[in-house]
Amino acid sequence: MATERVGGMAMMLGGALSSQVGAATAALAFPVIGPAGVVAVRQWVAGAVLLAAGRPRLRSFTGREWRPVLALALVFATMNLSLYTAIDRLGLGLAVTLEFLGPIAVALAGSRRLVDVICALIAAPAAIVLARPQASTDYLGIGLALLAATCWACYILLNRTVGERLPGAQGSAAAALISALVYVPVGLVVLVLHPPTPYSLGEALAAGVLSSAIPFLVDLFALRRVPTQFFGLFMSVNPVLAALVGFVVLGQRLAWLDWAAIVVVAGAMVVASVGSWAFGTRSRSRPSDR
Structure with a gap:
């Protein structure tokens, strides 16, 4: 239904903006x-918030339900650390642009419509322009951003599977809880060696809410309203938001070529959105569709 698609798009846009503001706050x-x-700190906040929201009945989970939950927990932990380290080394816009290659890969692999493939192929070179090598290129940062991209692709697929096998936000809540527990010893060591100030602790807490709790819940419910490949294409809005938020919050400026690439990425997203309505893309997939 068109109403479901509009609602799903609004959810994805709000979740993407929340995620980028949270990343800038974390920086x-x-x-x-x-x-x-x-x-x-982000993982602890996300675990606490999602545990309260999802109220997972852990003892009732079957092995079939636990497997994607555990995989999603691993993805959470790896994606966040690799992305934030990349942001620290590369800046918000470049790191998020490289991470966006993950959803592009999902779109190319899962699409059954020519328009989706064309939009992905248009957006991908634009992302490469934004990440073009320069004299000061940090290759370790680029590698970490690409690791985050791989994790984001896995996150899209796993979150869809978790949403199909477990009701509500139980699966995401359980995955966030496990990831938070994994980070307890890591966080304690880091915070003892680098004592936080009240401001830095507040910024980390805000990042946990904006970049973890809100997007996790939004993505879970949005993926029930729109197809997985369309979700990946619509997430092309993230490089645009990252560049804008990076400029406003962190004072990170971009060259005209970077802004031109951002316009191309945004245009591909708009075409994909219109194409989804025009061709009557189904709002959700079923086991028989695979």
Whole structure:
């Protein structure tokens, strides 16, 4: 239904904006507690919030339900640490642009419509322009951003599976709880070695709510309204938002070529959105569709 698609798109846009504002807020705390410290606090906040929201009945989970939950927990932990370390080394816009290659890969692999493939193929070179090598290129940062991209692709697929096998937000809540527990020893060591200030701790806590709790819940419910490949294509809005938020919050400026690439990415997203309505893309997939 068109109403479901509009609702799903609004959810995805709100979740993407929340995620980028949260990432910029987290970057403000990097000089004091570092990316690992921020990620630890973020995971704790996300675990607490999602545990309260999802109320997972862990004892009733079957092996078939636990497997994607555990995989999603691993993805959460790896994606967040690799992305935040990349942001610290590359800046918000470049790191998020490279991470966006994950959803592009999902779109190419899962699409059954030519328009989706064309839009993905248009957006991908634009992302490469934004990440073009320069004299000061940090290759370790690029590698970490690409690891985050791989994790994001896995996150899209796993979150869909978790949403199909477990009701409500139980699966995401359980995965966030496990990831938070994994970061307890890591976070304690980092925070003891680098004592946080009240401001840095507040920034890390805000990042946990904006970049973890809100997007996790939004993505879970949005993926029940729109197809997986369309979700991946619509997430092309993230490089645009990252560049804008990076400029407004962190003062990170971009060259005209970077802005041109951003316009191309946004245009591909708009075409994909219109194409989804015009061709009557189904709002949700079923086991028989695979």
